[in-house]
Amino acid sequence: MTTHDLTTTLNALATQYPNAIKGIQRGIEREALRIKPTGIIANTSHPKGVGNALTNSHITTDFSESLLEFITPVSTSAEETLAQLKDLQKYTFEQMGDELLWPISMPCFIEHQDDIVLAQFGDSNIGKMKTLYREGLKNRYGSMMQAIAGVHFNISFPEQLWRSLQSIKGDVGDLGAFTSASYLALIRNFKRELWLISYLFGASPALCGSFLQGRSTDLPFKKLGKGTLYLAVGTALRLGNLGYTNSAQSSLRVMYNSLEDYVAGLKQAINTPSDLYGDMDDYKSAQPKQLNKNILQIENEFYSPIRPKRNAQSGETPTDALLRGGIEYIEIRALDVNPFSETGINLEQIRFLDVFLTYCLLKQSPDMDWQEQKVSTENLDIVVNEGRNIDVMLTQQGSQVSLKQWAQDIFQQLVAVADYMDKAYDTHHYSDTIAELSSWVSQPDKTLSGRYIQALTADNVDNGQFALALAAKYKQSHQQSNYQFYSVAELTSQASLSQQAAAEILANDVKSFTQFLDDYFAT
Template identity: 25%
Template sequence: MFSKIGKLIFENEAVAKTSDFTMGIEVEMHRIDDLGNLSQEPYPASIGDEKTNNWITTDFTETMSEIVTPPAAYSLDAMHYLYGINNVLRSSLAPGELLWPLSMPPKLPKDTSHIRLAQWGPEKEAYLKEWARRHRFAEGMPCGIHINLSVDQHIIELVLKNFPDRFKTELEAKNYLYEILAQGFVRYRWLITYLFGASPIAEENYFDNDFKLEHPVRSVRQSSVGFGNKFAGDYTNVQAYVDRITRGVKEKILIKDYEFHGPVRFKGNPVLQELPKTGAEYIELRMLDLDPSSSVGIRTDTLRFIRLLASYLIMSPALKPGEVNRVLKQADQMNEEVATEHPLSTCKYQNKARALIRSLELYANQIQLGPEYQEILDDLEDRVENAKTTPSARLLAYIKDDSLEEYALRRARRYQRAAQESILKFDGFEDRQYSAKELKQALFRGNWDPNLGRR
């Protein structure tokens, strides 16, 4: 059932625009040595300065490399950018260095004091040291995929024009659409964890000696023993979101506002308190594990599914403001239950998963998306019916002595060889920075044009 906004979009034959999200991808991976230890090599010189490079940087530690793609109009274009920049990073590694392909970090030393935090200047380094002091150091080490989504401007203008009594300004209409998206993705995060969770165990020394998982799970990273703090956001609206984080900093629950590591973040202004006035420009989705079956950590089909789900959420009725926190608190609990289920077990919420996948199939047929989307949904329906086909369950076959190290190293070496065999070579960022337009030319040299409309 479409909402009033959804009906408006459908009747104006603008449905295609709801799936025309501009997308950017951020991928974190640790640099390791050939034995599976965190690398002792310095940040690769040919990448330039991690503080100023827009496309390859570091996160929590100096070993945690982060690739950031330029915004792209289509899933396939975003993936080509990701592959290109990923090859640049791999070709910049020191001899013997690899990229660890799993979300949970490689084996950690018992003494983590010698691991270098990311070199981001005095203020950020002070924040990271304080974070490490307040938390278990290992909790900052998991890696993942972040997807940035921005709504097509045509949809914002259409909604503003046709609901003048509800939205007085473009800012109000824009923020509302991003609020719908944020609420929807948090609400159905548990399904994303089930379908794409790929961290069934943690490697040596991730947990303290007095803790051990009772059994493999769907996603350590997406569970309460995984990444980050447990501070819950308020997604009722952008103002409530900002107020909640600001209060967390004031009460010293959070060190800085950017310590908020919720499954979704509103983005658009570097000064958080100004965000309600200037408006959200995109949302950042933070609930995807690395997919070790892909050299870049994510598959095109996964990105297309996220695009489809976002389109569906914009067209569907929104939660009532007074219900948002209650429903999303329940959704957080559902995600914890799903994340900690055994990967081979039938999901507790299988019937809900079936219903949502079926709704997405009906929606995809209504808006006449291509056959590739039907194939994606067919595959995901199989995952719902048979837990053995989920990524986390598939990884169980490779666990040896409570470790995935052998599997991860085999994958890492394979991906490194493939990158080194790439025909097109890019000189890197040692001497200069590149705009998005310059980066496209440097990476593809006319062999790929990210503007031809391939979803």
């Protein structure tokens, strides 16, 4: 296979396959805590009107009963995806009484982690497995970490792009293998420059002091109002050591140089007994505290800002699905909830991600050893804690470079990618987005975290007050808006069908819970 740099590949696409990029597919998963009008976490059950959390594919729960998750279907239109997300949230508001949705990533005031009720999925074997998995997360890492909300962005590129790239690069092998290898190349480049996502879209530079639950921290927090802690130039506490991380997983060497490497790394973790959790009872005990005693209970426990994915068949694990059919799409897990968008993510972010992920795909992507993965994590930590000091230094290929210089270099390359995409889609949105966001590099107050801290400090307002005011504003906006994609009848039907589906699953259970898990873990 010949080697192509970004410019050569873009030129070849532009001249030979100008429309190959058309048909990008996306889906969004947005998490949000249900809260009482006072700003305290809701302790009510999942709203019955939205259906069954086990079987409703569009409105469900994540870790806790109060952590809602809205999941859009796959679409080639970013505008349609946001309309779907808004409709799902509007419908849910109508089933929630006076409750609100917390509009930021870091959780509201929570007095004690026992106030966070584990998500309940019913009495079927698969439902009980889901809840026990969450019991394990609670006992391993604590519930506070699991109360953090995020936005997951799923993307897949059209087959015509894969065929075009395969031709340009002179690859004569299997298209599926080429596609999987190319997605892994994207992932490696994304990990190298993930810090830029945190700089631009990190939106969790502050938290309620209750989140620490008495834990000490070395972070240089400043205090505001009654109990707000914030990092003056920080970006995304959710992605840092206080957030959705797992120090116990730091020893896991999951690599992204081949699909076999990636799967082998994960399978080792889910089959290796843990020194930390070996004393906790598992599903074979009368009162289990976790699914099993391994480093990872199941693959979903692996915390990564980006994952290769394939839709699994019934009873199939995520890694077995990947081995069967290769990588189908990529899940970006590094996005904070955008406080300045009533849907938690906006069109500008989607357009930037389209361009950035295409850039990560098209540029050269050498194999990434463990040391380079560690460096990428260190760069992210620096930006999480002090990213709006744009003169801060990062490590690039063994040398020190300022965040500002590296970001400007990336944006110069994004301009060409955006131009190609604009011509294919007959628009100017991509170039406009890159032009606007490039100005954020030298003006950190334009970033989401910059705007966030300005909003708090300008009026000396508590983080909780700020978020609660937004929550009330967004609920009112949803109530006053019209449905754009779904109808009430469609969403009500989905809810009803999900209840029927859950009942059928329970009725079809023939194994004991222990036998069910014996069989699941034997595969």
